[in-house]
Amino acid sequence: MSRIFSPGKLMLTSEYVAVDGALVLAIPTKLGQELFYTENEDQKSLIVWEAYHQNQVWLKAVINYKNWEIFETNDSKASEFILKTLKNVQNLSDTKLKSDTSYHIKTNLQFPSDFGLGSSSTLMNNLAEWANIDAFILNEISLGGSGYDVAVAKEKSAVLYSRFPERTYHKIDFNPSFKNELIFIHLNQKQDTREGISHYKSKPTSTELINDYSKLTKMIVNSQNLEEFSELMTIHEQKLSDFLGIPTVKEKYFQNCPSFVKSLGAWGGDFVLASKFGDYESYFKKQGFPRIFSWPDLIN
Numbered sequence: 001m002s003r004i005f006s007p008g009k010l011m012l013t014s015e016y017v018a019v020d021g022a023l024v025l026a027i028p029t030k031l032g033q034e035l036f037y038t039e040n041e042d043q044k045s046l047i048v049w050e051a052y053h054q055n056q057v058w059l060k061a062v063i064n065y066k067n068w069e070i071f072e073t074n075d076s077k078a079s080e081f082i083l084k085t086l087k088n089v090q091n092l093s094d095t096k097l098k099s100d101t102s103y104h105i106k107t108n109l110q111f112p113s114d115f116g117l118g119s120s121s122t123l124m125n126n127l128a129e130w131a132n133i134d135a136f137i138l139n140e141i142s143l144g145g146s147g148y149d150v151a152v153a154k155e156k157s158a159v160l161y162s163r164f165p166e167r168t169y170h171k172i173d174f175n176p177s178f179k180n181e182l183i184f185i186h187l188n189q190k191q192d193t194r195e196g197i198s199h200y201k202s203k204p205t206s207t208e209l210i211n212d213y214s215k216l217t218k219m220i221v222n223s224q225n226l227e228e229f230s231e232l233m234t235i236h237e238q239k240l241s242d243f244l245g246i247p248t249v250k251e252k253y254f255q256n257c258p259s260f261v262k263s264l265g266a267w268g269g270d271f272v273l274a275s276k277f278g279d280y281e282s283y284f285k286k287q288g289f290p291r292i293f294s295w296p297d298l299i300n
Contacts, residue, residue: 001106006125006153007032007300008110008117010184011265012273013217013236016200016244018146021164022213025221026152027174028300031110033122037130043100046071049082052108065090065097085127085142092138093131105130114189116270121149128154136167156300160221162214178226179295184264184271185284186291187249195266200244209243226275233262233273253287 007028014022045066051059061073063083073079090097097103107126111117120143128135139150148161151169158174161167176182216236223229237260241248249272250261259274274280284292 001036001038001104004035004037004126004129005032006118006122006129007156008115008122009149009152010117010271010299011148012262013220014213015263015265015267016197016240017210017213018148018161018163019197019200020205020210021162022210023217024146024148024161025158025174025217026148026161027158028152028156029111029117029298030300031117031298032153033110033119033126034108035123035126035130036106036108038104040102040104041100042102044102045100046102047086047097048102048104049079050104050106051078051082052106053113054110055108058109085124085138088138088141089127089131089133092133096131115186116265118149118153121145122153125150125153160217172221174221176223176229178229178275179299181226181275182295183274183276183280184293184295184298185261185274185289186271186293187253187268187289188291189268189270197266199246203243206243209239212239230260230275233260237262253289257283 008031009026009028011024011026013025018024045064047063047065049059049061049063050057059075059078061079061082062071063069063086064071065086068083068087070079070083086097107123109119113119121139124139124142125135128138135150135154136147139145139147146163147167148159151159151161155171157171159169160172161169216232220229220232223232237248237250246267249263249267250257254261257274258277262273264271264273281292284290
């Protein structure tokens with residue numbers, strides 16, 4: 001079987017404001033999603049789809065792509081999403097799902113599904129690479145969102161990304177000298193990004209806020225030391241807290257933490273970023289958050 005791989009991502013800056021075009025800094029994770037495929041000229045027009053989570057089977061489906069009928073599945077709802085996405089692939093591709101060829105496609109999500117590292121964006125990019133189509137268009141018509149996560153999956157690199165006035169992004173080498181002082185803490189739950197964006201969208205759009213976050217992102221990328229980086233992360237978190245009318249994650253869970261604590265992506269779940277201090281592992285475990293990762297543990 002041939003293999004395609006896309007890395008997961010973490011969004012370091014401009015969560016929510018990204019949908020209105022603020023500049024985003026996002027970085028790739030070591031773990032991502034694999035897609036394996038074979039093609040069989042059997043004149044049956046079938047797609048045999050197998051999805052694995054950390055090498056454990058999660059979804060199986062057999063789909064006829066001539067009439068888009070699901071012959072077999074162990075999860076109807078998930079299979080309907082795959083069917084919808086593959087229809088979009090067919091419409092965008094010049095070569096795939098056009099004849100009587102049958103396809104065996106197997107995906108493997110390497111990270112826990114509650115990590116929020118981009119199970120959907122990595123799938124969209126893998127399918128786009130397989131079908132030689134535009135990953136951003138496939139993502140937009142299948143899922144929506146700002147698209148920064150697709151840029152990371154596509155480039156397999158840290159990126160600076162902006163959605164408006166037109167999509168622009170470029171690879172950067174984000175390798176801060178103090179990276180070994182940074183830690184990622186998982187909040188034991190996956191946050192619904194669409195719900196968070198809906199709350200953000202209920203607020204009046206602020207050009208000033210968008211510009212402020214673009215400037216903050218540039219300053220964060222150019223941080224020379226941990227002290228400067230920490231201060232900018234604190235400003236970033238507080239400014240968005242004031243706009244959303246939601247307490248920061250530090251106010252909610254870590255009030256006496258001697259480090260900054262910065263949400264990464266939708267607030268309330270997934271990962272947060274902090275820096276090492278004293279017996280930091282014991283501190284976060286006592287707060288109920290035992291899943292702690294260093295930069296080299298998680299980031300490419």
